Every structure is written in C-alpha cells, then in structure tokens.
Amino acid sequence: MRVVVDAMGGDKAPREVVMGSVRAAQQFPDDGILLVGDEKVIERELAACGTTPRNITIYHASQVVGMDDPATFSIRQKTNSSITRSVELVASGEAVAVVSAGHTGATVAASTLHLRTLKGVRRPGIAAPIPTRLGTCLVIDVGANIACKPLHLLQYGVMATIYSKYIFGIKNPRVGLLNIGEEDAKGNDLAKETFSLLSNSSLNFVGNVEGREIFDSKADIVVCEGFVGNVLLKFGEGLSMSLLSTIKAEAMKSFWTKLGLFLCKSAFGPLRAKMDFTEYGGVPLLGVNGVCIICHGRSDSKAIQNAVRVALQLSKNKVNEHIVSELEKANVPAANVT
Structure with missing residues (x-):
C-alpha cells in the first residue's frame, strides 16, 4: 500500500513532515510513501x-495552501497545491490514503470533492480521540460539518x-450524544431529534452525555455537531497543557515542592504522553x-510518523468497507427527517 503525505502542509513543514515520512518509510518497509510538494525543497530535506x-x-x-486561505478559494484557484494533488492521487487509485497537517478546511473540501462520500454517507465527519480517566473517548464531529442534521x-x-x-x-x-x-x-x-434516532438504532446508545462526563468514560464515542466539537477539542487541548504548565510553575516555587515534583516524575511522564497529540x-x-488523515497544524516528525501508521491501519482493516456494510444494515430513518 502507498500513503500520500502533503509535504508542504503544517507549521513545521517541510522539514518535520519529511523527517516523519522517512521514519514511517523505515517503520513500514513493505508500504510506500509518496511525498507531494515542491520537488527541489523535498529533495533538500530528504x-x-x-x-x-x-x-x-x-x-x-x-x-x-496557506492557513489564511479560504478553503473554497484554495480548491478553485490553487489547483496544483500539495493538498489538492495529494487527494487526487488517492482518487486516481495511485495511493490508498492521504496525510496532511495543512489547512483543515481545504483538506476536507478537497477530499469531499475528489474522493466523494462513501455509499449511503450524507456528510463526512472528523473523529478525534480525547484522553479520559480510563482511556480515550472518540468525539465526532470536531470540525468537518457545522450545519448538522439528525441523520448526520x-x-x-x-x-x-x-x-x-x-x-x-x-x-x-x-455511543453517547453530547448534550x-x-x-x-x-x-x-x-x-x-438525534436522541430519538439513536435510541431506535442498532447502536449501543447510552443516552445524553454532558461535557464533564466525557472524561469519566461514560461513553466510548460522543457525537456532536462540528462547531461544538471543534470548540470542545481545542478547549480540552488548551486546558490540559495549561494545567501541566501551572503544576510545574507552582512546583518550582520552593525546594520541597520541587522535590515533590521530582518524586512524581514517573507519574507525570505517562500523563503527559496521554495528552500529547503527537x-x-x-x-x-x-x-x-478513501482514507484521509488530518494532522494538527503543529505536527512534528513523530506525529507524521504516527499519522502514516493510522492511515495504514484504516486501509488494511478495510474500515470504509465495513462502514458501507454497516450503514446498509442500520435502521435508516425516512427522508423527511434528514
């Protein structure tokens, strides 16, 4: 299998993106990595x-595509951008997945336009794992669709x-519904209306989930509209990093608190790793x-390497085929509620 990587996307591109791609290529020698972007720049980084x-x-x-470019503008005017070309390579069958740390809106727009949606899917959604007390909770959608309907x-x-x-x-x-x-x-x-649809579906629906209950592992999956999900994701990311920084700052105020922090180092290491998006x-x-993996704009080489791993996992486990099959078996409501 071959994975396309947008070499020019992200705050730390192209250096960290290329470095992460090299590490992924070494980790998965039987699979291919196709780096898309300015050829001379990529060659220099390699x-x-x-x-x-x-x-x-x-x-x-x-x-x-710049981070300030409107998504629709980038698709219409920058037809030879690294994001668009990356998605087109998947659409043409030259690769099974695309990985990008670039403009999220442009990546979603290009993927929706060129890859189209799976049979039966009305709108794609971004699914992001959020660390919880007992593991992770998958929140969907976190930014692809801000005008959701119950069927979505x-x-x-x-x-x-x-x-x-x-x-x-x-x-x-x-499955829980954010409420x-x-x-x-x-x-x-x-x-x-969504509560009613989920209640009558074949899903393991556990009811409404409040924001604070996400971290108590009340549900393995929480569904919500993209606007709310994006705010939730970024708030959680900012809060976790703020708490860790505050704890460290307070601990550095005296010898005894420094000692306490040192003694807790073995506990804080795994905690920081759990909260690390990379x-x-x-x-x-x-x-x-097709498989489309969207990375954080601040992704480093470690994040890119792991993104390629996730892309290959989705492809090799035939997740899309299973989604189509499950949607065909699901209890789909009448068109008048979509």
Whole structure:
C-alpha cells in the first residue's frame, strides 16, 4: 500500500513532515510513501535526513495552501497545491490514503470533492480521540460539518462505532450524544431529534452525555455537531497543557515542592504522553471514499510518523468497507427527517 503525505502542509513543514515520512518509510518497509510538494525543497530535506528509503517517491506540486486561505478559494484557484494533488492521487487509485497537517478546511473540501462520500454517507465527519480517566473517548464531529442534521449525527455514530471496533479493538462501543443534561428531553431540536434516532438504532446508545462526563468514560464515542466539537477539542487541548504548565510553575516555587515534583516524575511522564497529540498522529475524516488523515497544524516528525501508521491501519482493516456494510444494515430513518 502507498500513503500520500502533503509535504508542504503544517507549521513545521517541510522539514518535520519529511523527517516523519522517512521514519514511517523505515517503520513500514513493505508500504510506500509518496511525498507531494515542491520537488527541489523535498529533495533538500530528504538529503538532510541521510539515506532516503527506497519506498519513498516524490510528486511535484508547485502551490501551497496557506492557513489564511479560504478553503473554497484554495480548491478553485490553487489547483496544483500539495493538498489538492495529494487527494487526487488517492482518487486516481495511485495511493490508498492521504496525510496532511495543512489547512483543515481545504483538506476536507478537497477530499469531499475528489474522493466523494462513501455509499449511503450524507456528510463526512472528523473523529478525534480525547484522553479520559480510563482511556480515550472518540468525539465526532470536531470540525468537518457545522450545519448538522439528525441523520448526520446518527451516521457519525455508525462510522465511529466501526472505527472503534477495528482500530481501538472495542467490541461493542458505547455511543453517547453530547448534550446539556442527561435527561431525554434536554437540548435543542437537533439534540432531541438525534436522541430519538439513536435510541431506535442498532447502536449501543447510552443516552445524553454532558461535557464533564466525557472524561469519566461514560461513553466510548460522543457525537456532536462540528462547531461544538471543534470548540470542545481545542478547549480540552488548551486546558490540559495549561494545567501541566501551572503544576510545574507552582512546583518550582520552593525546594520541597520541587522535590515533590521530582518524586512524581514517573507519574507525570505517562500523563503527559496521554495528552500529547503527537502520540495519536492524526484524526480520520470518516465517510469519504478513501482514507484521509488530518494532522494538527503543529505536527512534528513523530506525529507524521504516527499519522502514516493510522492511515495504514484504516486501509488494511478495510474500515470504509465495513462502514458501507454497516450503514446498509442500520435502521435508516425516512427522508423527511434528514
């Protein structure tokens, strides 16, 4: 299998992206890595990494989508961008997956346009794992679709269930609906209608989940609209890093607190790793007819390497095929509620 990596996307591109791709190529010698971007720049970065693995090739793309570029503008005007070309290579069958730490909106737009959605899927959704007390909770959607309908959220639950089964190894994932209260009647019209659909589906639906309950592992999956999910994800990321920084700052104020921090070092190491987005690599855009992994804009080589690993996992476990099969068997509501 071959994975396309957008070499020009991300705050630390192209150096960290190329370095991570080299490490991924070394980790998966039987699979290929196709680096897309400015050929001369990529060649220079590969030379800096030492010997280039044989399973790495380059595809030239002359344009780069900036973080400030509107998503639709980048697709229409920058047709030779590294993001667009990367997705096109998957659409043409030259690769099975694309990995990008670049403009999220442009990546979603290009993937939706060129890959199209899987059979039966109305809208794709980004699924991101959030660290919890007992493991992780997969939240979907965290930014692909900010104008959701109840059917979209139902399908998010189905797609995330398949992802959790084949990637996280959870046999019967618990699905919850993000809401402002646990009671069935809580929330706006979207939440109430979605609650009804989820309750009557074949999913292992555990009811409404409040924001604080995500970290108590009440559910393995939480569905929500993309606007709310994106705010939730970024708030959680900022809060976790702020807490760790605050603890360290307070501990440095005296000898005894410094000693206490040193004695707790073995506990804080795993905690920091659990909150480190680079450990997860990237998050999948579920529902498109291909594998698309979206990475954090600040991704380093470790994150890119792990993103390639996730991309290969999705492809080799045939997650998309299982999603299509499950949607065909699911209890799909009538068109008038979609």
